[in-house]
Amino acid sequence: MNIGIKRLFEDLRGTRVIVIHPEGAECSVLVNQLKRFGCRVSTVWPCPPEPPRDSEVIFVLIPAEAGTTHFWSVVDCDAVIVALVEYENPTILKGIIDINAQAVINKPFRPTGILSTLILARANKGYQDRLLVKIKKLEENLRSRREIERAVKILAERHGLTDIQAYEQIRRQATHKRISISELCAVINSASSVLDGLWPIDS
Incomplete structure (x- = not known):
């Protein structure tokens, strides 16, 4: 054999x-x-x-x-x-x-x-299992990218920054806080949603 x-x-x-x-x-x-x-x-x-x-x-x-x-x-x-x-x-x-x-x-x-x-x-x-793992990673990467793009846009609009400047600010803050960029972006997006929900307030 x-x-x-x-x-x-x-x-x-x-x-x-x-x-x-x-x-x-x-x-x-x-x-x-x-x-x-x-x-x-x-x-x-x-x-x-x-x-x-x-x-x-x-x-x-x-x-x-x-x-x-x-x-x-x-x-x-x-x-x-x-x-x-x-x-x-x-x-x-x-x-x-x-x-x-x-x-x-x-x-x-x-x-x-x-x-x-x-x-x-x-x-x-x-082979199927390996494909599923790859698909899951791609989906996670896509979600992270969307979180980052949205957070960059929010920061740029509120502080008058370019997209590059906003991303750099996020990157520095993430490094300082020792968390991933996508995690920080999720926090920014969540906070923005909360703030957007506060106004306008009907009297």
Whole structure:
């Protein structure tokens, strides 16, 4: 076994896996193969109302007759999800999308292909998580920029400064107070909103 393949198996060893599928010969094929990889596997059926919290990977059967009403929303689950399907129809395809499955395994299960599917699913999940982190940072940066632009405008208008001068004043104050520029700008904006709300006062 070369180093790359060995590393893949080592990464899987001890992974907590839950298989949501009726017990039987087909389920055993999947469970036994996962155990061969060193995963810690448990089975559940019927599908629980919430994703199991103690799992890293969830293999879940999407039965066509049940629709998708019993499945969880994407935000409910942090685990890698692999959908198990008997065939393809609009209901099952919608279920795959609704649970944000990172991979799909078609029935009947065979030992071959389970490893590659599991590795692909984990890689896809990791990529999605990294994208979400980047998106969150971009949103935070955008909010900070808007706070700064608004605070600079407020300071410039009230003190007759240019935008550059106003920003420099904010930067110096933030350094002096040992807080971030965006934090100080949020305070300035909040104070301005309060002051704006005081006038005019009806007599």
